[in-house]
Amino acid sequence: MAEQAEEKEIGKNCGSCKKPLKRARRYYRNGGYFCNLNCFKKKEAKAASEGKE
């Protein structure tokens, strides 16, 4: 029998600064996870400057 223990539930990184996100303090927006609104806005601004939606 294969023991497949999931190590941690952390698999998400901030879409902006790439820091690993802890469950309790993630900010979900537009299909991505971020540390907070600030990181989301950074990502959004970057995407806009690249002409990407």
Ligand SMILES: [Zn+2]
């Ligand atoms: Zn971040």
